[in-house]
Amino acid sequence: MPRGGSVPEVRPADATAPARRLSGPQSKELQSVSRTWENAHYNAGIGRDDIFDKLKEECGVFGVFNTPNASSLAYYGLHALQHRGEESSGVCTVESSDGSFAYHRGMGLVKEVFTTDILASLPGDRAIGHVRYSTSGGSQLGNAQPLVFKYRGGDLAVATNGNIVNAPSIRRELEAQGSIFQTTSDTEVIAHLIARSSKDFVEAAKDALQRIIGGFAFLIMTNDLLLVASDPNGLRPLVMGRLGDGYIFASETCAFETIGATYVRDVQPGELLILDKDGLRADRFEQEQRRASCAMEYIYFARPDSDINEVNIHTARKQMGRRLAVEAFIDADIVTGVPDSSISAAIGYAEQTGIPYEMGLIKNKYTGRTFIQPSQELREKGVKMKLSAVRKIVEGKRVVMIDDSIVRGTTSLRIVNMLREAGAKEVHVRISSPPFANPCYYGIDTPDRRELIASSKTVEEIRQAINADSLYFLSAEGLIEAASVPGDSRGGGLCLACFTNEYPTPIDESSDKSCSC
Numbered sequence: 001m002p003r004g005g006s007v008p009e010v011r012p013a014d015a016t017a018p019a020r021r022l023s024g025p026q027s028k029e030l031q032s033v034s035r036t037w038e039n040a041h042y043n044a045g046i047g048r049d050d051i052f053d054k055l056k057e058e059c060g061v062f063g064v065f066n067t068p069n070a071s072s073l074a075y076y077g078l079h080a081l082q083h084r085g086e087e088s089s090g091v092c093t094v095e096s097s098d099g100s101f102a103y104h105r106g107m108g109l110v111k112e113v114f115t116t117d118i119l120a121s122l123p124g125d126r127a128i129g130h131v132r133y134s135t136s137g138g139s140q141l142g143n144a145q146p147l148v149f150k151y152r153g154g155d156l157a158v159a160t161n162g163n164i165v166n167a168p169s170i171r172r173e174l175e176a177q178g179s180i181f182q183t184t185s186d187t188e189v190i191a192h193l194i195a196r197s198s199k200d201f202v203e204a205a206k207d208a209l210q211r212i213i214g215g216f217a218f219l220i221m222t223n224d225l226l227l228v229a230s231d232p233n234g235l236r237p238l239v240m241g242r243l244g245d246g247y248i249f250a251s252e253t254c255a256f257e258t259i260g261a262t263y264v265r266d267v268q269p270g271e272l273l274i275l276d277k278d279g280l281r282a283d284r285f286e287q288e289q290r291r292a293s294c295a296m297e298y299i300y301f302a303r304p305d306s307d308i309n310e311v312n313i314h315t316a317r318k319q320m321g322r323r324l325a326v327e328a329f330i331d332a333d334i335v336t337g338v339p340d341s342s343i344s345a346a347i348g349y350a351e352q353t354g355i356p357y358e359m360g361l362i363k364n365k366y367t368g369r370t371f372i373q374p375s376q377e378l379r380e381k382g383v384k385m386k387l388s389a390v391r392k393i394v395e396g397k398r399v400v401m402i403d404d405s406i407v408r409g410t411t412s413l414r415i416v417n418m419l420r421e422a423g424a425k426e427v428h429v430r431i432s433s434p435p436f437a438n439p440c441y442y443g444i445d446t447p448d449r450r451e452l453i454a455s456s457k458t459v460e461e462i463r464q465a466i467n468a469d470s471l472y473f474l475s476a477e478g479l480i481e482a483a484s485v486p487g488d489s490r491g492g493g494l495c496l497a498c499f500t501n502e503y504p505t506p507i508d509e510s511s512d513k514s515c516s517c
Contacts, residue, residue: 055296055407055436058443059145059161060084060251061238062129063219065226065275066096067246070127071119073259077248078110078129080255083303084161085131088144089113092157092221093124096277099223100124101155105144125246126226128219130159133445143185146221151195154223160187161251162216162236162443165507170211190218202227202274206285209272213505215294215442215495217267219249225276229285233292233504234269235442235495237308247275252306266309291486292495292504296444298483299433300341300404309485309493314344319482320432320474321348321402328472329353330428333397336360338404338415339387345432346402360394360401360419363387387415395423401468405433407446409453412466420467429468434476434499435459441507442495476500 060081064070074091090105091114102122106113110131130145146159164170167186170193175181179192190208197204205220205227215235220227228249230238241248241261248261256263267273270286294301297308304314324345335357337346350357364386399419406412416427435454439446449455453462463471474482476499480492497503 054411055300055405055440055444055446058085058133058163058445060131061159061161061217061219061249062127062251062255063159063221063226063228063247063249064125064127064243065247065249065280066125067243067248068125070125071122073243073248074127074129075110075114075119076258077250077255078131080258080303081131081251082110084251084301085133087133088141089129089131090144090146090159091122091127091129092146092148092159093122094126094221094223095124096126099154101148101157101223103146103148103157105141105146107141107144126221128157128159128221128226140184142183145185145187146219147183147185147187147191149191149195151191153195153201156191156194157221158187158190159219160190160216161238162231163214163441164189164212164216165214165441165505166212167214168508190220194220201225202272202283205229206272206283209285215505217251225274228267228273228275230267230269230271232270232286232289233495234266234288234309235292235294235504237293237297237302238267239308240264240267240273247280252302252308254303254306257305263307290504291493293485293493294442294444295433295479295483295494295496296405296440296498298485298494299479301444304344311483311485316483317341317344317404317432318348318351319484320479321345321350322352323478323482324402324430324432324472324474325349325352327475327478328430330400330430330470331398332400332426332428334358334360334393335400335402336394337402339363342402342404342432345404349400349402349430355400358390358393360390360397360399361387361415362390384418387418389418389422389424391422394419396425397423398426398428399424400428400430402430402432404431405436406431406453406462406466407436408451409462409465412468416467426469427467428470429463429466429472431471431473433474433479434496435462435473436498438498438501440498441503442497444498446498 062074062077064073071091071093078089088107089110092103104118128146146157149156164186167189170189174192181188193208194204209229216231217236217238218229237251239250239253241256241263243261253263269288270284272283272285274281293309298316302313306313332355335346335350335355337343338361347357419427437452437454439449459471476496485493495504
């Protein structure tokens with residue numbers, strides 16, 4: 001194993017082919033059909049139209065072990081996790097009889113990237129899959145996951161959700177030692193750390209995981225085993241299930257429902273699960289630190305039918321709405337939620353206050369993604385493309401508008417004005433989270449601190465900026481009580497850094513805070 005010079009330890013498999021099978025020292029291209037127009041658009045620098053001023057979750061992961069037709073299961077699992085990433089998706093499989101790899105990645109939604117023929121070209125009873133939003137790495141097919149490499153020990157595939165805070169410094173160190181990186185994804189750091197080690201694979205992986213800092217959920221697959229790991233604080237969600245004699249892993253439990261798997265438990269912070277021909281065994285690469293599950297998963301990102309740390313997301317959001325009603329009651333005629341993530345909280349607010357809940361705002365689910373860069377004029381009109389106020393519901397009414405967060409404030413202003421234009425007499429905004437004033441370094445694509453409206457304005461100044469009659473944010477204490485996540489008293493089992501500026505790990509504010517996916 002080279003320790004210096006210019007010879008790379010890991011060699012990525014070609015990402016440009018529709019589908020690939022890795023069998024021994026050479027790669028053999030499979031005959032399959034792939035849609036490539038998405039890649040052409042993305043490589044031209046034309047991105048998704050972010051009309052909504054919302055945060056983006058970067059990734060979702062899905063794993064299958066010892067279950068027939070693993071690629072099809074991965075397809076359905078990733079489809080259930082589509083909300084966690086819409087720009088690229090990929091699946092890598094292993095045929096247990098000979099340990100051969102096959103994989104396919106592409107730009108676009110899961111249903112766009114995978115056809116029946118492509119899934120048929122991915123045989124095996126083991127698989128890892130990934131859906132991704134691009135951030136620092138850019139919308140490039142080469143950064144789509146799972147990342148697949150060849151190294152001295154065989155084949156290696158990696159899929160992750162999260163961000164490695166100290167990846168830039170590790171990357172510089174590895175490059176100085178001769179490593180050659182083939183992608184801009186921080187996930188590649190793990191592959192190089194493992195490949196450079198002289199220890200056996202599991203011990204090498206444990207050493208690599210001990211070196212990285214951040215929030216992450218890893219699926220690491222070789223020709224004969226699967227490793228599953230969660231960061232020591234449990235920042236990013238990862239759950240385990242059973243399907244027959246096999247094991248399933250996913251970012252959220254909603255993926256289990258899709259394929260008929262049974263939830264077993266959450267992967268614990270600092271835990272390393274090893275799956276091979278002898279079954280599953282649990283180990284640790286690090287002792288659990290202060291549990292700090294990402295609060296935004298409960299507030300906004302996760303699907304309402306998912307459970308994280310055995311807490312149902314819909315129930316938690318309803319409780320946030322109830323607590324918000326206790327903290328900030330206002331006499332009004334109707335309660336409405338900004339679809340979709342705020343509906344549960346709006347129902348809770350309405351139930352607590354007795355004010356009727358109405359569908360005063362409707363989301364147009366058919367606008368889809370666009371491959372044009374919108375003009376400023378289109379951005380101004382963009383909210384109306386995706387969201388409409390129901391005049392017959394809000395006209396002449398005092399409206400309580402529930403939303404999950406305010407980031408820059410631009411969308412809140414547009415929605416408040418939309419309700420006023422539809423005839424609302426008053427618009428009172430209630431937010432089911434504390435003021436979002438600090439960037440995330442653990443896998444959420446957040447704006448620069450200077451762009452976060454709560455970092456520089458008081459609540460009253462924000463109220464004026466969004467043209468609301470009143471404004472109230474849920475307290476941190478109310479959020480902790482509503483989520484009811486198991487954990488110690490420091491944060492109540494939640495990471496609240498985006499609200500409190502108290503990060504559970506060391507951070508470097510000069511480093512890239514975007515997702516490593």
